[in-house]
Amino acid sequence: MTLPAETLTAIADELAAAERDRTTVPLLTARHPGMTVEDAYAVQREWRRRGVSAGRRPVGHKIGLTSKVMQVATGIDEPDYGAIFADMVYDNDSVIEHDRFSNVRIEVELAFRLAEPLEGPDATLADVLRATEHVVPALEILSSRIALEGRTIVDTISDNAAMGAMVVGGTPVRPDAVDLRWVAALLYRNGTVEESGVAGAVLDHPALGVAWLANKLAQHGDRLEAGELVLAGSFTRPMWVHPGDTVLADYRDLGTITCRFT
Numbered sequence: 001m002t003l004p005a006e007t008l009t010a011i012a013d014e015l016a017a018a019e020r021d022r023t024t025v026p027l028l029t030a031r032h033p034g035m036t037v038e039d040a041y042a043v044q045r046e047w048r049r050r051g052v053s054a055g056r057r058p059v060g061h062k063i064g065l066t067s068k069v070m071q072v073a074t075g076i077d078e079p080d081y082g083a084i085f086a087d088m089v090y091d092n093d094s095v096i097e098h099d100r101f102s103n104v105r106i107e108v109e110l111a112f113r114l115a116e117p118l119e120g121p122d123a124t125l126a127d128v129l130r131a132t133e134h135v136v137p138a139l140e141i142l143s144s145r146i147a148l149e150g151r152t153i154v155d156t157i158s159d160n161a162a163m164g165a166m167v168v169g170g171t172p173v174r175p176d177a178v179d180l181r182w183v184a185a186l187l188y189r190n191g192t193v194e195e196s197g198v199a200g201a202v203l204d205h206p207a208l209g210v211a212w213l214a215n216k217l218a219q220h221g222d223r224l225e226a227g228e229l230v231l232a233g234s235f236t237r238p239m240w241v242h243p244g245d246t247v248l249a250d251y252r253d254l255g256t257i258t259c260r261f262t
Contacts, residue, residue, distance in 0.1 A: 003034065009046065019102075040156075044228070051083075062161055062163045064161040065080055078153055079212055084231070101165070106239045108185070111137070112136050114226055114230065116226050117225050117226050119224070136170060137169060138166050139259065172255055184251070202235050243262060246259075
């Protein structure tokens with residue numbers, strides 16, 4: 001890390017206030033030009049620590065920026081990860097308060113439920129498939145508390161990888177029951193198809209996103225635990241949503257997910 005501890009704490013305070021007040025703060029990298037990826041993960045860990053201290057229950061991780069379509073959409077060319085708490089997980093057909101989030105967008109993903117721990121630094125696709133209990137369709141709700149224009153990987157990581165919440169639904173399947181690379185989805189807003197994609201866009205196989213995460217966590221002295229839910233990364237561009245919008249993702253054989261924003 002290059003920034004002093006008190007600066008990292010001040011950044012965490014600023015992001016906590018932005019999350020609470022549903023506001024957006026200026027780019028961190030514009031104000032702290034020497035800030036590194038490790039500084040950003042330190043800020044994120046402080047955010048997670050505060051959540052746990054406040055009684056929030058960790059249930060998993062999200063992986064972001066694993067597909068070319070997402071890297072092009074954000075201008076960031078490497079993956080990142082963030083934490084998921086239980087109060088960030090919605091059931092299928094939920095009604096969701098739009099004002100809970102900032103810069104609200106939706107992504108189409110697969111979520112992996114782990115039956116066994118998964119630890120790097122040498123986790124492979126085969127390791128992920130062995131450790132996975134089931135794979136299930138999911139929507140990620142992005143919430144960015146940092147200005148979007150000009151942001152870097154450092155800004156995004158500090159902001160818990162823009163994780164707002166997720167919706168889980170459809171049909172859970174064993175990882176060997178379908179070819180996960182060819183799971184596809186159509187994303188609708190108010191009955192109109194806005195985006196579509198195939199899960200193989202995530203690093204050529206969505207399980208490779210989970211392997212990447214296990215190996216990245218090992219660099220921070222951490223691992224994935226049994227029971228965790230891991231969002232493997234979006235295979236569509238983010239779709240903006242507004243109050244009153246109804247969102248539906250059709251995964252064909254894996255069913256549908258829907259939610260409505262108020």
